[in-house]
Amino acid sequence: xxxxxxxxxxxxxxxxxxxxxxxxxxxxxxxxxxxxxxxxxxxxxxxxxxxxxxxxxxxxxxxxxxxxxxxxxxxxxxxxxxxxxxxxxxxxxxxxxxxxxxxxxxxxxxxxxxxxxxxxxxxxxxxxxxxxxxxxxxxxxxxxxxxxxxxxxxxxxxxxxxxxxxxxxxxxxxxxxxxxxxxxxxxxxxxxxxxxxxxxxxxxxxxxxxxxxxxxxxxxxxxxxxxxxxxxxxxxxxxxxxxxxxxxxxxxxxxxxxxxxxxxxxxxxxxxxxxxxxxxxxxxxxxxxxxxxxxxxxxxxxxxxxxxxxxxxxxxxxxxxxxxxxxxxxxxxxxxxxxxxxxxxxxxxxxxxxxxxxxxxxxxxxxxxxxxxxxxxxxxxxxxxxxxxxxxxxxxxxxxxxxxxxxxxxxxxxxxxxxxxxxxxxxxxxxxxxxxxxxxxxxxxxxxxxxxxxxxxxxxxxxxxxxxxxxxxxxxxxxxxxxxxxxxxxxxxxxxx
Amino acid sequence: xxxxxxxxxxxxxxxxxxxxxxxxxxxxxxxxxxxxxxxxxxxxxxxxxxxxxxxxxxxxxxxxxxxxxxxxxxxxxxxxxxxxxxxxxxxxxxxxxxxxxxxxxxxxxxxxxxxxxxxxxxxxxxxxxxxxxxxxxxxxxxxxxxxxxxxxxxxxxxxxxxxxxxxxxxxxxxxxxxxxxxxxxxxxxxxxxxxxxxxxxxxxxxxxxxxxxxxxxxxxxxxxxxxxxxxxxxxxxxxxxxxxxxxxxxxxxxxxxxxx
Numbered sequence: 001x002x003x004x005x006x007x008x009x010x011x012x013x014x015x016x017x018x019x020x021x022x023x024x025x026x027x028x029x030x031x032x033x034x035x036x037x038x039x040x041x042x043x044x045x046x047x048x049x050x051x052x053x054x055x056x057x058x059x060x061x062x063x064x065x066x067x068x069x070x071x072x073x074x075x076x077x078x079x080x081x082x083x084x085x086x087x088x089x090x091x092x093x094x095x096x097x098x099x100x101x102x103x104x105x106x107x108x109x110x111x112x113x114x115x116x117x118x119x120x121x122x123x124x125x126x127x128x129x130x131x132x133x134x135x136x137x138x139x140x141x142x143x144x145x146x147x148x149x150x151x152x153x154x155x156x157x158x159x160x161x162x163x164x165x166x167x168x169x170x171x172x173x174x175x176x177x178x179x180x181x182x183x184x185x186x187x188x189x190x191x192x193x194x195x196x197x198x199x200x201x202x203x204x205x206x207x208x209x210x211x212x213x214x215x216x217x218x219x220x221x222x223x224x225x226x227x228x229x230x231x232x233x234x235x236x237x238x239x240x241x242x243x244x245x246x247x248x249x250x251x252x253x254x255x256x257x258x259x260x261x262x263x264x265x266x267x268x269x270x271x272x273x274x275x276x277x278x279x280x281x282x283x284x285x286x287x288x289x290x291x292x293x294x295x296x297x298x299x300x301x302x303x304x305x306x307x308x309x310x311x312x313x314x315x316x317x318x319x320x321x322x323x324x325x326x327x328x329x330x331x332x333x334x335x336x337x338x339x340x341x342x343x344x345x346x347x348x349x350x351x352x353x354x355x356x357x358x359x360x361x362x363x364x365x366x367x368x369x370x371x372x373x374x375x376x377x378x379x380x381x382x383x384x385x386x387x388x389x390x391x392x393x394x395x396x397x398x399x400x401x402x403x404x405x406x407x408x409x410x411x412x413x414x415x416x417x418x419x420x421x422x423x424x425x426x427x428x429x430x431x432x433x434x435x436x437x438x439x440x441x442x443x444x445x446x447x448x449x450x451x452x453x454x455x456x457x458x459x460x461x462x463x464x465x466x467x468x469x470x471x472x473x474x475x476x477x478x479x480x481x482x483x484x485x486x487x488x489x490x491x492x493x494x495x496x497x
Numbered sequence: 498x499x500x501x502x503x504x505x506x507x508x509x510x511x512x513x514x515x516x517x518x519x520x521x522x523x524x525x526x527x528x529x530x531x532x533x534x535x536x537x538x539x540x541x542x543x544x545x546x547x548x549x550x551x552x553x554x555x556x557x558x559x560x561x562x563x564x565x566x567x568x569x570x571x572x573x574x575x576x577x578x579x580x581x582x583x584x585x586x587x588x589x590x591x592x593x594x595x596x597x598x599x600x601x602x603x604x605x606x607x608x609x610x611x612x613x614x615x616x617x618x619x620x621x622x623x624x625x626x627x628x629x630x631x632x633x634x635x636x637x638x639x640x641x642x643x644x645x646x647x648x649x650x651x652x653x654x655x656x657x658x659x660x661x662x663x664x665x666x667x668x669x670x671x672x673x674x675x676x677x678x679x680x681x682x683x684x685x686x687x688x689x690x691x692x693x694x695x696x697x698x699x700x701x702x703x704x705x706x707x708x709x710x711x712x713x714x715x716x717x718x719x720x721x722x723x724x725x726x727x728x729x730x731x732x733x734x735x736x737x738x739x740x741x742x743x744x745x746x747x748x749x750x751x752x753x754x755x756x757x
Binding site: 346347348349350351352354355358359362363364365366367368369375378379381384411412413414415416417418446447472473475476477478479494495496497 | 555556557558559560561562563564567585586588593594595596597598599600601602603604608609611612613614615616617621624625628629632633634635667686687688689690711712713735736
C-alpha cells in the first residue's frame with residue numbers, strides 16, 4: 001500500500017495491491033482505517049514518492065524509444081496520468097508488419113519486464129488514451145483502424161475523455177454515461193453547462209481538433225571514441241586508450257547520476273589494402289555487469305581481462321567505448337581508495353563479474369532444480385550475471401521455494417557423468433546386478449538397492465525408460481547404474497561421492 | 498608412559514604448535530568445529546581454520562568424500578554467516594561438469610548461495626580457484642582437483658589467507674606423496690554400509706532400513722602444528738547428508754562366532 005499525507009496530519013491510501021483491495025481497502029481511505037481492515041495480515045506500507053514515480057516513468061519512456069522515435073508522457077496541467085505513455089507510431093508499423101503485430105510485440109516486451117500493460121492504437125491521442133484505459137478485463141490491446149474512431153469510442157464511458165471529475169459527476173447526474181450519449185447532445189449547449197474543456201476533449205478524441213504531445217528527447221548515447229593517427233597493435237597503447245575512454249564514459253555517467261549495466265568496446269581495424277572497399281568487422285568486447293557500476297577502475301579491469309585474450313589480425317585505427325544500458329545508482333559511488341582497485345558494490349558481485357568476464361556467461365552459473373524425472377534434465381543453469389534483480393550481497397533474499405520443490409535428492413549421486421557410460425553388468429536371477437565391468441575395471445557388487453523406475457512420457461523426444469540401481473562395491477564405494485529397458489543395456493550414470 | 502613424561506611431551510607439542518603459528522602470523526585463526534569432537538581433536542586448533550586449504554584425498558570413485566566435504570562446507574558457511582552476520586557464498590569449481598545439484602540440495606546446500614563455476618581448461622580452473630579464494634565475499638570453495646602442481650597450490654594457500662575463504666580440495670590418493678600447502682590433509686576411505694558389511698544377504702533388499710547409511714574412515718595424513726596421524730570412523734546418511742561419529746556397534750555375527 002502506498003500512502004501520502006491527506007491533510008489534517010493523517011495519511012491516506014493512494015494505491016494498494018489486489019489482495020489488500022479484497023479486504024476492502026480503497027483509494028482515499030485513511031491509512032489507519034486500511035490497516036485496521038487488514039487486521040493481522042502482514043502488510044507492506046510505503047510512503048508514496050511522486051518524484052521517484054515520475055522519474056521511473058521517464059526511464060520507462062526512454063526504454064520505449066525502441067518502439068517509436070517519439071515517446072511522451074500523458075500529462076496535462078492539473079492532471080497527471082502517471083501510468084500512461086504515448087507513442088507516435090506513424091510509420092512504425094512497417095517494422096512489425098502491421099499494427100496488431102506491433103501492439104502484440106510491445107505488450108510482450110512489457111510483460112517480459114514484469115509490467116502489466118494495456119495498449120490501444122488509434123487515430124488520435126484522446127481516442128487511444130481512452131480506449132487503453134477502458135479496455136475489457138481480459139484484453140491487453142486493441143487496434144482501431146483509421147477512420148473508425150467514432151464508433152469505437154461510442155461505447156466508452158465519458159471518463160475516457162480525460163475530463164475533470166466534476167464534469168464527469170455532472171454528466172452522470174444528467175444520466176449521460178457514455179461518449180455516444182454525449183455526442184447526441186447539441187454541441188452548442190455543452191460549453192455553457194460544462195465549460196470549454198469538455199467540448200475540446202471531445203473534439204480532440206474524435207480528431208476534429210488536432211492534438212500533439214511533446215515527445216521526450218532521447219538521451220545522447222553514452223559513448224567515447226578515439227581515432228589513431230597511426231594505427232597500432234601495441235597492447236600497452238590500446239590498454240591506455242581504453243582506460244581513457246572508460247574514464248570519459250564514467251564522467252558522462254556521473255553527470256546523469258547513473259551507472260553502467262553493460263559495457264561494449266569496439267576495435268576498428270585498419271583495412272589490409274588501402275583500396276579495400278569494405279572495412280573489416282570491428283572486434284567487439286562485451287562486458288556484462290551483475291551490479292550497476294560506475295567505477296572506472298573496475299570497468300577498465302573487466303575490459304582489460306578480456307583484452308588479454310584478444311586476437312587482433314590487423315592494426316587498430318579507432319576504438320570506441322559505449323554504455324548500451326545504464327540505470328541510476330543506488331548510492332553515489334565514490335572511490336575511497338583510488339588506485340587500490342576500488343571494490344565496487346560487493347566483493348561477491350565483483351568476483352562474479354570477474355569470473356564471467358574471463359570464463360564466459362555460461363561458465364558462471366547458479367543451478368535451479370526443475371521437476372523433471374530424467375536426471376540429466378532436472379537442473380537448469382542460469383548465468384549469474386543474468387540474475388540482476390537480486391543484488392549479490394543479498395543472495396539470501398531469494399527464498400528457496402521448498403514447498404514446491406520436486407522430490408529431490410532421493411538417492412541422487414553427487415557426481416554425475418555428463419554422458420552415461422556403457423558398462424557390462426552381470427545380473428543375478430532376481431534381477432539385481434552383482435558384477436560390473438566399467439572402463440576396464442571389474443567391480444564385485446556386494447549390495448544393490450533398486451530398481452527405481454524413471455521414465456519420461458512417450459511424447460518427449462528421446463524418451464527414456466530406465467531402471468536405476470544404487471550399488472555398493474566390495475571396496476565400499478557406491479555407484480549409480482541404470483538398466484535401459486528399450487535394449488537391455490546397462491550404463492553407469494554417477495558416483496555417490 | 499609415566500605422568501611427567503606425558504606432560505613433557507604435551508608441553509613440547511604445545512611449544513611446537515605455538516612456534517608454527519607465530520611463524521605464520523600474529524592473529525589466531527578463527528576455527529570452525531565440525532561438530533564431531535573426535536574429528537575436531539585431530540585438526541589443528543580443533544577445527545577448520547578460516548583462510549586455509551583442506552585436502553581430502555580419496556581412493557577410487559564413489560567413496561563418500563564429496564558428501565563429507567560438502568557437509569564440512571555447509572558447516573563452514575553457517576559458522577561464517579553467524580560470525581559476520583552476513584552470509585558468504587559457496588563457490589563450487591567443477592571443471593568436468595559432473596557436479597549434480599540435486600544431490601547437493603539433499604546435503605543441505607542452499608542453491609541460492611551457490612556459485613557454480615565450470616572452467617573449460619586447467620589454466621581457467623586454476624585462475625578461478627585463485628580468484629574465488631581471494632574474494633572476501635566467499636566463505637568456502639569446493640573443488641575437484643584431478644591434478645595440481647605445487648606452484649598453484651602455494652598460490653592458492655596465499656589466496657585463501659588473503660581472502661579468508663576455506664579451500665576444500667578433493668584430490669585422488671596419488672597426491673599423497675606430493676608436498677602439501679594445506680592446513681590439513683585427510684584421507685577418506687569407504688568402509689561400506691553401516692549394517693553388516695559382510696555378505697550380500699544383509700544388503701540386497703531395498704527395504705533394508707539402514708541402506709542409506711554408510712561408513713567412511715577419515716585419517717589425518719598431515720596437520721599443521723601437530724604431528725598428524727589419528728583416524729576416526731564416520732557414518733554418512735545418504736538421504737539427509739548428515740555426518741556423525743559411527744557408533745561402535747558390535748557386529749552380531751562376530752559376537753556369535755566368538756561366543757560359541
